[in-house]
Amino acid sequence: MKATENSRATYAQSQPDAVLDQLHTTKAGLSQTEATKRLAQYGQNSITKAAESSQLKVFLKNFISLMAILLWVSGAIAILGGTLELGIAIWLVNVINGCFSFWQEHQAKKATDSLMAMLPTYTQVYRDGKRQQINAVDLVPGDVFTLQAGNAVPVDARLLEATSMQVDQSALTGESVPESKYIRYDAGEGEFAESNLVYAGTTVGAGTGLAVCYATGMHTEFGKIASLTQQQTKVLSPLQKELDRLTKQISMIAIAIGLAFFVAAIxxxxxxxxxxxxxxxxxxxxFIPEGLLPTVTLSLAHGVQRMAKKHALVKDLNSVETLGETTVICSxxxxxxxxNQMTVNHIWTLAHHYDVTGQGYVNNGEIQLDGQTVDYQKDPDLDKLLRVAALNNDTTVQMADGKPKILGTPTEAALVIMAQKAKFDIDHAEKATPRLKEFPFDSDRKRMGTVHQHDDHTLSACVKGSLSDLLPQCTTVQVNGVVRPITDDDREKINAANTKYAAMGLRSLAIAYREIPLQKDLQSQLDALTIENTENQLTFVGLTVMADPPRPEIFDAVAKCHAANIKIIMVTGDSTLTAKSIAVKIGLTSDKARVVTGTELDAMSEPELQEALRGEIIFARVAPEQKYKIVSTLQENGEIVASTGDGVNDAPALKKADIGVAMGVTGTDVAKDAADMILTDDNFASIVAAIEEGRTVYANLQKFLTYILTSNVPEAIPSVLFLFSRGLIPLPMTVMQILTVDLGTDMLPALGLGAEQAEPGIMNQPPRKRTAHLMNKHVVMKAFAWYGLLASAISTFAYFFVNWQNGWPQVALFSNGNGYARATTMVLGAIVFFQIANALNCRTQFASVIKAGIFSNKRIWYGIIFEVLLLIVLTVVPFFQGLFNTTVLQASDWIFLAIIPIPVFLIEEARKAWTRHNMAAK
Known part of the structure; x- marks a missing residue:
């Protein structure tokens, strides 16, 4: 909580003693008694989550969707109509589906909760004048605590002491370059740039410090953004809206048909x-697809499971399908x-240019440069550059589980790793030339200097920093191991190289040194060394050129997004030059893309922003609320937006987006809490895999609809014949037989379609339009006009075929007895066996099922085996014969039924082949 009404600017601009007075504390910290009082007054240092619904409400919501209500009503009507078995069966479908949905969401929530590690667990704090370790949640305003490299900052605080301190604030600002921190006030550039303030959610990259807390929990900048996030309410997902619409459509159709049949029967x-x-x-x-909800749930659940194996954890099942509709990713x-780690990819000296991009380093002190192997020890300039970079460095890189663990800044880590890969012995160099004094980096001179004892006669000053600030301090230059005076031509070449790299969006760090004769009184000499008399008359060695490299897998991921007509918009707090360079390099945009800064964004009107978002665009130097504005405007443009991020600054946009995608490894707790999906490997490519799964889920739902609606036509046609013949044609299919197909034989194959793998080429299609619907023209025509009529013709033929075998039309059609039972059983059997072929055909829209693997989807075959066995049971068990008006079929009947799937399957395979041929010809 907040201790005073002072703004962070007041704390930044006040002297340390004044800040301590304002917070009613001292440099020795609070007493334990006072700390206890403040903890009771201000509460724990934690991020308060928005109130969650009770488990009972979460459970019950799975039983009150439109489709669920429709099934509850249908079951009740069935029971009231005297068909108790039917009513119970319909209700059981609802109960099983609701419990299944609740279990899936509960498991997903448990997995995400395990990822939530909000703030540092322990902090070194001064209480009663003694330093002690406490849980970070117990920190209060006025507490004085220590910070060192590798520590996460637990609260918002004012620095009282700082030594070579740099803080990674990328979680707040999106800026990859660490901020230097020191006691004096410097406003800096951009948000959260005050030089003497540190913020919760950031990380100390280098140096040490002592700070006094002025804000905790929800009153930190971290907490304020969390509060903004929690104010956003999530609307229904596109899938939920579409299912509601589909339910209404089907309900109206079913009720209208039922009413028409009721009137006609009378x-x-x-x-x-x-x-x-x-x-x-x-x-x-x-006409009510009872299997819709179980199929939706199963399809989403399978999508969740497949995505989890690909490192994408989905918190809400409906988010899977929404991902498949994504048209824009704000990343x-x-x-x-x-x-998020700097990497040296160019080494430049006046004698040589070493391009190490993608080349790597090899053993035995050799570096592969420009396709040829070079021994750094044979290049004195390269040897000197590596030596200065290694000695003038406060960062250590340790290997943990085969991966480098950095204790310090990414920039210095890049230099350390550069030296390590070159097999430069850093430990030996540090022991042979021990550091005696240092001049920490500051933003004024933009340099860091260290003084080492080179040998018994020489001190060596090692300096690195910005070229514009370091080069004027150089009077000599080393070329091929020879030190000579620097010339104007040398300076032009050096500046030209720096300009070239800057245009590429790369960061250059200049390396220089100076040898100083060692005096007898070493300590007096060291005391006399200052920045001014040490960091001058330097010898320029070269430039190390580095960048925060793209993820290796990003190139393929971006290409897939473009193939799928998914637009990617970079939204970053980094500089315009770096942002555009990375965007062009990874293929995100072309070089013609417009770069809009946060300041320019503020000046844009709503229509101007909407128009700009329709073209190639990159956003740089943006603030958290501006990311939210971008996402909102895209949604107003009719886009379905996925927003990715890992920092606190991303949380509002994650919450607002149709799909929020947070990073599981580097992501902050607020970002994870706001997101719909968490990438457990922080891999952008996992988003592409998730989008493919989302599209697969939607495609599977349409396959299910096609399959399930097909059987409605042959179920209805016999009743139409009965009605239009005014009862002269006895009902070819009884009500219980109709329900047998819907609730029995059709259910498991339909569920199998919900688990179908992605069809080849699914990521080469554009996202479906928001105006598109599950039950579209293609589904209706295929289910009703093609499959449905074909199934009706076959099942009706089976009915009259049995009657023909018994003398029709010379004798009247069966209206009762065993002959009538055999005729209706054949209609039921014909529909079941037609649906066997239909289930296989519906597995793909264009691809050959044979090529996809006829037996690759075992769930469909389990369903097929089940429906055939169920049909056999219904025809041979006396109890079911009486209930469903069935009878034992003859051998010829079974042969007739077994033949049905073969031509139906082959005809559809031929149609798909013709369609593929036409598509290839275009």
């Missing part, structure tokens, strides 16, 4: 009202598109 066939109602109920329930740069 006036055409002269059925009693009660009998007409049961007849109409059969039609209503027949941060640092840590998302790039690795």
């Amino acid at each position: 006036f055409f066939v002269h059925y009693p009202i009660a009998k007409s109602f049961i007849f109409a109920l059969g039609m209503i329930v027949a 941060d740069k640092t840590g998302t598109l790039t690795q």
Whole structure:
């Protein structure tokens, strides 16, 4: 909580003693008694999460969707209509689906909760004048605590002491270059740039410090952004909206058909009202896809499981399908598109230019440069550059589980790793030339200097820093091991090289040194050395050129997004030059892309921003609220937006976006809490895999609809024949047989379609339009006009075929007895066996099922085996024969049924081959 009404600017601009007075504390810290009082007054140093719904509410919401309500009502009507078994079966579908959905979401939430590590666990704090270790949640305003390299900053605080301190604030600002911190006030450039303030959620990269806390928990800058995030309410996902729409469509169709059949049964066939109602109920329930909710849940659950194996953890099942609809990805740069670690990729001296981009280093002190192997010990300039870079360095790099662990700044780590890869013995160099004095980096001179004892006669001053500030201090230059006076021509060449790298969006760090004769009184000499008399008359060695490199897998991921017509917009706090350089390098945009800064964004009107977002664009130097504005405007443009990020500054945009994607390794707790999906490997390529899964889920739902709606037509046609013949044609299919198909034989193969793998080429199609629907023209035509009519013709033929075998048309059609039961059983069997081929055909839209693997989806085959066994049971068990009006079929009947799937399957394979041929010809 906040201790006073002072703004952070007041704390930054006040002297340390004044800040301590304002916070009613001392440099020796608070007493334990006072700290306890303040903890009670201000609360724990933690980020308060928005209140979550009770588990009971979360559980019950799975039973009150439109489709669920429709099924509850249908079951009740069935029971009231005298078909108790039917009503119970429908209700069981609802219960099982609701429990399954709740379990899946509960498991996903448990997994995400395990990732939430919000703030540092322990902090070294002064209490009662003694330094002690406490839990970071117990920090209060006025506490004085220590910071050192590798520490996460637990609160917002004012520095009281600072030595060579640099802080990585990328989680707040998106800026990959660490901020230098010191006691005196410097406003800096951009947000959170005050030189003497540190913020919760950031990390100390180098140096040490002593700070006094002035804000904790939700009153830190970290907490304020978290609060902004929690104010955003999530709307229904596109899938939820589409399912609601589909449910309404199907409900209206089913009720209209049921009402029409009810009226027709009364006036055409002269059925009693009660009998007409049961007849109409059969039609209503027949047109309700009872398997829709289980299939949706299963499809989403399979998508979640497959994505989890690809390092993408989804918190909400509906988010899977929404990912598949994504049209725009708003992506941060640092840590998302790039690795958030500086890497040296060019070494430049006046004698040589070493391009080490993608080349790497090899053993035995040799470096592979420009395709040829060079021994750094044979190049005196390269040897000197590596030596100065290694000695003038406060960062250590340790290997942990095969990966480098950095204790310091990314920039210095890049220099250390450069030397390590070159097999330069840093430990030996440090022991042979021990550091005696240092001049920490500061933003005024933009240099760091260290003094080492080179031998018994010489001190060596090692200096690195900005070229513009270091080069004027150089009077000599080393070329091929020879030190000579620097000339104007040398300076022009050096500046030209620096300008070239800057234009590439790379960062140059100049390396220089100076040899100083050793005096007898070493300590007096060291005391007399100052920045002014040490960091001059330097010898220029060269430039180390580095960048925060793109993730290796990003190139392929970006290419896939472009192939899928998904636009990627970089939204970063980094500089315009660096942002555009990275964007062009990884293929995100062309060189013609417009770069808009945060300042320019503020000046843009809403129509101007909407128009700008329709073209190639990059956003640089943006603030958190501006990211939110970008996402909102894209949504107003009709885009479905996925926003990625790892920092606190990304959280509002993550919450606002249709899909928020947070980084699981480097991401802050607020970002993870706001996101719909967490990448457990921080790999942008996992987003592409997730989008593919989302598209697969949607495609599978359409396959399910095509399959399930197909059987509605042959179920309805026999009833139409019955009605239009005014009852002269006995009902070819009873209500219970219709329900057998819907709730029995069709269910498992339909669920199998929900687990179908991605069809080849699914990522070469554009995202579906927001105006598109699950039950579109293609699905309706395929289910009703093609498959449905074909199934109706076959099943109707089976009905009359049995009657023909028994003398029709010379004798009347069966209206009762075993002959009638055999005829209706054949209709039921014909639909079941037609659906066997239909299930296989629906697995792909364009690809050959044979090529995809006829037996690759075992769930469909389990469903097929189940429906055939169920049909056999219904025809041979006396109890079921009476309930479903079935009978034992003859051998010829089974042969007839077994032949049905073969031509149906082959005809569809031929149609798909023709379609593929036409698509290839375009």
